[in-house]
Amino acid sequence: MKIIQKRIYEGQNIYSHKKCIRIDMDLEGYSEIPSKDIPNFNFNLVNIIPELKNHRCGIDEEGGFVKRLKEGTYLAHICEHTMIAMQNNLGIDVAYGKAREIKGDMYYIIVQYEYKNTILEVANLAIDLMNSLIAQNPINFDGRMKIIQNILQNEQMGATTKAICDAAREYKLPVMQLGDSTIYQIGYGKAGRIIEASIGNKTSCVGVDISCDKLLTKQLLQTQNIPVADGSKVLNLIGLLQEAERIGYPVVLKPQCGNKGQGVILNIKDQKQLVDAYINLRKNQKDIILEKYFEGSDYRVCVVNYKVVAVSLRIAPYVIGNGKDSLRMLIEVLNKDPLRGEDHEKALTKIKIDAELISCLSKRGLELNYIPEEGEKILLRENANLSTGGIAIDCTDEICEENIESCINAAKTLGLDICGVDICAKDISVPLKDNNGVVLEINAAPGIRMHHFPSKGKRRNVGKAILETLYDEEPKNIPVISITGTNGKTTTTRLISHVLRKMGSNVGMTSTDGVYLNEKCIHKGDDSGFNSARSILMNKDVDVAVLETARGGLVKRGLAYELADVAIITNITNDHLGLDGINSIEELSFTKALVGEAVKDDGFVVVNADDKYSKTVINRFTAEKIYFAKDKKNPLIQENIANGKIAVFVEDDKICVINNKKKYEIVATRKLPISYNGTLEYNIENAMAACAGLVGLEVDYCMISKGFMDFGLKNEDNSGRFNMYNYLNRRVILDYAHNIEGYRAIISSLRKIKGDNDLIGVIGIPGDRKDDIGYAIGEICANNFDKIVIKEDKDKRGRKSGEIADILEKSILKTNKNANLKICLDEVQALKYAIDMSNKGDMIVVFYEKLDSLLEFINEEPNKQLDTFDEEYKQYSNTL
Numbered sequence: 057m058k059i060i061q062k063r064i065y066e067g068q069n070i071y072s073h074k075k076c077i078r079i080d081m082d083l084e085g086y087s088e089i090p091s092k093d094i095p096n097f098n099f100n101l102v103n104i105i106p107e108l109k110n111h112r113c114g115i116d117e118e119g120g121f122v123k124r125l126k127e128g129t130y131l132a133h134i135c136e137h138t139m140i141a142m143q144n145n146l147g148i149d150v151a152y153g154k155a156r157e158i159k160g161d162m163y164y165i166i167v168q169y170e171y172k173n174t175i176l177e178v179a180n181l182a183i184d185l186m187n188s189l190i191a192q193n194p195i196n197f198d199g200r201m202k203i204i205q206n207i208l209q210n211e212q213m214g215a216t217t218k219a220i221c222d223a224a225r226e227y228k229l230p231v232m233q234l235g236d237s238t239i240y241q242i243g244y245g246k247a248g249r250i251i252e253a254s255i256g257n258k259t260s261c262v263g264v265d266i267s268c269d270k271l272l273t274k275q276l277l278q279t280q281n282i283p284v285a286d287g288s289k290v291l292n293l294i295g296l297l298q299e300a301e302r303i304g305y306p307v308v309l310k311p312q313c314g315n316k317g318q319g320v321i322l323n324i325k326d327q328k329q330l331v332d333a334y335i336n337l338r339k340n341q342k343d344i345i346l347e348k349y350f351e352g353s354d355y356r357v358c359v360v361n362y363k364v365v366a367v368s369l370r371i372a373p374y375v376i377g378n379g380k381d382s383l384r385m386l387i388e389v390l391n392k393d394p395l396r397g398e399d400h401e402k403a404l405t406k407i408k409i410d411a412e413l414i415s416c417l418s419k420r421g422l423e424l425n426y427i428p429e430e431g432e433k434i435l436l437r438e439n440a441n442l443s444t445g446g447i448a449i450d451c452t453d454e455i456c457e458e459n460i461e462s463c464i465n466a467a468k469t470l471g472l473d474i475c476g477v478d479i480c481a482k483d484i485s486v487p488l489k490d491n492n493g494v495v496l497e498i499n500a501a502p503g504i505r506m507h508h509f510p511s512k513g514k515r516r517n518v519g520k521a522i523l524e525t526l527y528d529e530e531p532k533n534i535p536v537i538s539i540t541g542t543n544g545k546t547t548t549t550r551l552i553s554h555v556l557r558k559m560g561s562n563v564g565m566t567s568t569d570g571v572y573l574n575e576k577c578i579h580k581g582d583d584s585g586f587n588s589a590r591s592i593l594m595n596k597d598v599d600v601a602v603l604e605t606a607r608g609g610l611v612k613r614g615l616a617y618e619l620a621d622v623a624i625i626t627n628i629t630n631d632h633l634g635l636d637g638i639n640s641i642e643e644l645s646f647t648k649a650l651v652g653e654a655v656k657d658d659g660f661v662v663v664n665a666d667d668k669y670s671k672t673v674i675n676r677f678t679a680e681k682i683y684f685a686k687d688k689k690n691p692l693i694q695e696n697i698a699n700g701k702i703a704v705f706v707e708d709d710k711i712c713v714i715n716n717k718k719k720y721e722i723v724a725t726r727k728l729p730i731s732y733n734g735t736l737e738y739n740i741e742n743a744m745a746a747c748a749g750l751v752g753l754e755v756d757y758c759m760i761s762k763g764f765m766d767f768g769l770k771n772e773d774n775s776g777r778f779n780m781y782n783y784l785n786r787r788v789i790l791d792y793a794h795n796i797e798g799y800r801a802i803i804s805s806l807r808k809i810k811g812d813n814d815l816i817g818v819i820g821i822p823g824d825r826k827d828d829i830g831y832a833i834g835e836i837c838a839n840n841f842d843k844i845v846i847k848e849d850k851d852k853r854g855r856k857s858g859e860i861a862d863i864l865e866k867s868i869l870k871t872n873k874n875a876n877l878k879i880c881l882d883e884v885q886a887l888k889y890a891i892d893m894s895n896k897g898d899m900i901v902v903f904y905e906k907l908d909s910l911l912e913f914i915n916e917e918p919n920k921q922l923d924t925f926d927e928e929y930k931q932y933s934n935t936l
Contacts, residue, residue, distance in 0.1 A: 057083045057131060057186055060162070062179060064172055068654045069614030070647050071166045072152055077175050081183070083131055083161040086190070090128030097189050098125045101134070104185070104197050107141040130155075131186060132163035138182045139167045139175070145201065146174070146208055158637070173236065174208045211236065214400040215505035216253045219519030226520070227531045228656070230618040232593070242526070244617065245534040245564060245598030249526040253501045254474050256526050263471035264500040268313050271345055273470065273498050280469050282462055283494045285480075287347030296334055296346060297327065303348045309333050312343035315499070317441035321415070323349050329419075336411070350480045350494055354440040355451065357459075357477040358502055358518055359467040361525035364460045366507035366516035367484060368448040370440035373407050377428025383417070384409070384424040387436070395509075400443065403509035407445035413437055448506035450513025451484055458487035466495055474522060476502025534598060536617050537749055540605045540651040541626030541664075542644075543798050544742040545584070547730070547777050548626055549604040551746040554773070555755065555763030561599040564592035568604060568792075569775060569907075573597060585609030589616035600753075605651050607644065611636040615654055622752040623651045623679075624662040626745050628669035631795035634826050641669055649673035660702070660752035662745055665692035682752055684744040686737075688712075704748045709734065711744055711764075713751055720757045722747055722764065729768035735808045736778060738801040776907045778802070783914055785896040788887070790910055793903050794822055796832050802901065803840045810899045814842040818886045818902040823853035823860055830860060834867025843876040843893050844868060847886035849905040857881065884913050 063078040065071070071078065091097050102108050102122060111121035121137055132155035143150050152168040169175035181200050188195035213221070217240060221231045224242045232241045239252045250257045255264065266272055274284045286303045289312060290296040300307050307330065310320040319341055321333045337344055358366040375386040390396070391406040398406060407413070409424065416437050417423060428434050440446040463477040481493030488494065504518040523531060539549045546567050553565045557574055565572040566588040571579040573595065579588070584606035592601050593616060603617070628645050638644050652661040653676055664670045665683040671692070674681060683692045684704035696703040702715045711722045726734040728743055743764060750760050771779045781788045793802045799819075806815055819837050821830055837844055846861045846868075861879050868875050878893070880886040883905060890900045904910055 057081055057086060057135075057183060057190075059179065059183055062176065063612065064176075065614040066172070067615045067618060068650065070610060070650055071154075072168060073653070074152060074168050075170065076152070076166050077169050077179065078164055078166055079135075079179055080158065080162065080164045081132065081135070083163060085161060086131050087157075087161045087163065088130075090130060091125050091134060092128035094190055096192060098122075100189050101125070101138070101185075105138060105141045105145070107144045108137060110144075111137055111141065113137070132157075132165055135182050135186055136165040136167055138185065139165075139178050142178045142182060142201070142204075143169065143175070146205060148174070148208075171208055171211050173211050174204060177204045177207055209398055209401070211238075212401050214238070214253060215403070215508070216400070216501075216503050216519075217251065219504055219508050219517075220251055220254070220522050221519075223517065223520040223523040224531070227523070228619075229523075229531055229533055232590075241594060242523070243531070243533045244536065244593040245601060246562070246596055247527075247532060247534045248594065248596055251522075251526070254504055254522055255501045256474055256522060258473055258526065259500070260471040260473070263475075266470050267472060267475065267498045267500040268315075270310065270314070270497050271312050276469050277466055277495055277498075280465055282466055282469070283488050285347040285350060285494045285496065287345060290334075290344055290346045293331065293334065296330065299346050300327070300330055303346075305330075306349040308347045308349045309337055310345050310347070311337070311341045312345050314341075316443040317439040318444075320439050321412075322438035323419075333415075350492065352480045352482045352491075352493060353484070355479040355481060355484050356448070356502070356506060357455065357463045357479060358504060358507060358516075359463055359472075359475050359477060360518065360521040361473055362464050362467055363521075364455065364463055365452075365521045366504075366518050367450070367452045367455045368506045368510060369451045369484070370442065370506065371447050371449065371511075372438060372440040373436045373445035373447070375428070375434050375436065377430060377432035377434065379430040380427065382425050382427050383422070383434060383436075386428070386434075387424075396445075400503065400505065403505055404447065404511075405443055405445055407436060412444075442503060442506050447511040448509075450507070450510040450516065452514070452516055454485045456485050456487060458489075459484060459493075462488060462495070466498055470498055472498065472500055473525060474502070475500055534600055535621040535753055536593075536601045536603065536619075537622045537624070537753065538603045538605045538615075538617070538620040538651050538654075539624040539626065539745075539749070540607075540610070540648045541624070541670075542629040542631050542795065543793075543801065544626040544738060544745065545604050545606065546792075547739065547742045547774055548624060548745045548749070549602055550774055551730070551743065551764070551767055552749055553602045554767045555746070555750055555760055556600055556602065556753075558763045558766075559755065559759055562597050563600055563602055564595055564598035565602045566592055566604055568606065586613035586616045593617060607632050607638070607647055608636070610647055610650055611638065615650065617654075619654050619656045619659070620651070621656055621659045622662065622749045623655045623659070624745050624749050625649075625652055625664060625667075625670050625673075626742065627664050627667040627797070628673075629667075629795065629797040630829070631797075631825075633829075635824055642672070645669045645673050649676045652677045652679075655679035660749075662748040662752065663692075664741070664745065665690045666741075682748045684741070684748045686741070686744075702748070702751055704744045704751070706740065706744070711740070711747060713747065713757065715751065722757060722761050728764055729766070730774065730778075732769065732778070732805070732809065736805045738805070739778070771911075776904070778805075781914055784891065786891060786894050787897075787899045788914065789899065789901040790904055790907060791901060792907075795825075796829060796836070799833050799836050799903070802903075803836065806899060806901060807840065811897075813897040813899060814894065815840065816843040816845070816890050816894055816898060816900045817841040818845045818847055818883075818890050818900065819864060820847045820849060820883075820903060820905070821860060821864070822849060822905075823851070823855035827863055830863035831867040834864040835871045837864075838868040838871035838875055843890070844878070845886045845890045845893070846877070846879045847883045848881045850883075851905070884909050887913065 060080040065076045113120035136153040136155045148170045150168040155165045229243050242249045306323045306325045324330045354370040356368045396404045396406045467475050476499040478496040481491050507516040507518045553563045556563045566583045568584050570577045571583045584604040589603045659679045660682050661677045661679050662682045665685040682702040685693050688705040688707050693703045700716050709725050713720045730739040767773050776792045779790045846864050880889050
């Protein structure tokens with residue numbers, strides 16, 4: 057078996073509301089061969105991955121999956137369970153997966169994951185394991201799992217980052233990992249805040265640099281009369297011995313720039329120990345500080361926003377003898393504590409046997425083979441950092457006011473809004489100056505797991521304090537509006553954005569024609585997918601995100617955001633079927649329903665109550681629903697009205713809103729510019745969808761009305777959507793309709809306004825649509841256009857040149873054998889043909905692929921200038 061492709065879903069998706077990977081695989085002839093028929097397969101698999109014994113599988117009983125293996129299950133299903141079990145083996149709590157046939161030997165599996173790089177390697181190993189078991193070849197499974205363990209450690213969220221992100225979740229703020237880094241963004245747009253561990257976006261870079269230099273830090277603290285250990289930088293052995301003689305033994309050696317207690321050698325009592333320690337330290341460190349050693353306890357004071365939020369007494373790692381086991385064995389037992397991890401991923405860190413630990417023991421005349429007496433306490437290190445195996449006891453309620461002031465003053469001296477102040481003192485409740493206590497150093501990016509997981513005492517939610525200091529006021533996110541559907545998405549998206557801009561908001565918008573910040577296009581293209589939405593959500597100028605969310609992005613990447621404030625489903629009709637595994641209108645409805653499912657508890661889902669397939673998915677939505685419909689008598693509209701909820705409808709030729717049983721008139725449909733005097737019924741529907749979404753955002757009704765009244769059919773407002781131009785006294789309409797319902801809506805509107813003149817269609821469809829779509833559109837065009845020019849898109853989407861044109865031609869001639877028909881595959885040339893076929897006053901509609909080339913043609917000759925807008929519509933507009 058082999059992997060064909062992998063697809064990562066970083067958020068909610070059509071398979072699960074959790075992060076998932078989809079793997080398409082070729083079983084290479086094994087699709088119908090059950091596991092029981094592969095020699096030794098089941099035995100070897102369970103022997104290698106015993107976690108599979110815990111899987112209940114679909115039969116939901118203890119050992120259910122192993123039972124399925126014995127009965128005979130299939131490789132795709134086995135691979136799914138294997139990937140879940142491998143993650144469980146790594147300590148990752150995941151359980152969801154499924155396997156489905158695509159066709160023949162082609163299958164896809166879906167598996168929940170937590171860490172992207174880890175799951176990608178898990179997938180590779182799972183497939184290799186299946187192949188090795190089938191061929192009965194050896195595989196270094198344990199060795200490769202160790203490699204994956206290292207990958208996991210590098211990308212796993214640390215305890216400090218997790219505490220802050222957990223606090224963000226309490227405030228219902230979204231969290232995004234930035235690339236493959238350990239840097240995260242909390243919130244979207246202007247509410248976005250960047251963290252790297254406990255460094256926030258307000259933390260001074262200069263302050264961080266100062267704190268990294270322990271000598272400079274000490275010098276600055278001295279200027280503020282904060283007690284510090286006497287000492288200085290030493291450049292050679294002579295200077296070392298002279299400085300030690302001056303300050304007196306015992307002393308401490310430490311790197312000038314270090315962290316996590318690495319390289320710190322404490323309690324050096326004589327010249328020999330000092331020289332040996334210095335020579336060893338010089339092997340890895342160039343800049344070394346010598347300081348006076350102080351007896352006392354090791355305290356960490358956490359300062360956030362220049363307030364002391366937590367204090368911990370840190371205790372160096374130790375073991376208690378039992379009279380039987382050596383120190384090495386006692387350390388191994390201690391490291392088996394499930395609270396201890398390899399690094400910062402758990403509450404405590406495993407104790408590593410290294411040169412510093414051996415040195416600590418040797419100072420006491422001990423070695424790792426020493427067997428302590430029953431109850432004998434053996435100190436394993438002289439520093440108490442949690443990163444080297446120490447533990448912590450909460451002392452927040454014990455620190456005195458004088459010491460609080462000293463710590464805050466120290467933080468302000470360095471300009472660090474978030475820091476850890478390390479203090480050596482006999483008693484933190486007594487002022488340092490009265491207690492022979494000193495500030496040892498200031499730590500930027502302080503680890504906070506000691507405060508969240510003390511071995512004794514009260515837990516302190518430092519993560520929440522850090523989160524709150526990232527925001528000037530109460531942490532909150534920007535509004536997110538997500539619009540999906542088959543037709544009308546772009547117009548609805550633009551109309552909502554237009555109203556919000558008029559209110560003074562900085563609107564970030566994605567759509568099928570680009571990414572916009574207010575009216576400025578910052579990227580041109582079909583930008584209705586994942587990456588485009590992320591670009592808006594990460595833009596710090598954005599007050600509100602309005603995201604067109606198309607089918608393709610949902611299928612390929614899932615949602616770019618966590619939850620929307622308002623989701624809108626304009627309609628669901630026959631389009632894109634046969635693409636990306638979506639073969640029915642029911643499957644398409646299920647896909648688009650994801651947008652309505654991913655809404656905040658206090659948010660809204662806007663649903664077209666007139667649309668058959670939109671109504672089939674409303675039971676999937678947990679948020680409150682706002683219905684819109686052309687008729688107030690619609691049952692769903694009546695249901696919402698009766699329940700005091702929001703409904704949008706047309707009554708007496710006006711778009712109206714009923715909210716909490718009060719009625720508000722928004723705009724007359726005939727005065728709505730995008731309705732073309734009420735003839736473009738589909739744009740009235742789009743306006744209702746936009747209105748409902750804006751009401752869900754609690755936008756003032758007057759602002760909705762004003763915004764709707766100055767949003768028209770001009771290219772500047774709604775580019776490529778029923779844009780009408782005068783060209784040599786012909787009316788030319790450019791529109792992006794490309795499916796059956798889109799064609800019907802446009803043609804129905806055109807027939808109302810064409811008068812006695814001919815209606816000419818320049819028609820085509822995307823190449824990836826099924827043949828029956830082409831035949832249906834051909835029939836519609838044959839029955840409605842007086843003259844037809846068939847063109848093709850430049851992007852054939854897998855079709856041969858002329859193939860789509862041939863389908864349309866056959867359908868048209870079958871419907872009307874006398875049709876006035878021409879074929880011109882080039883879009884611009886097809887428009888020229890249509891103009892040549894037309895007479896003054898005729899109406900030509902181009903269902904375009906590329907708008908810019910058509911506009912360039914219309915503008916290219918002095919006598920054929922774009923007249924900015926159709927005169928008929930301009931006259932109508934002036935009467936408003």
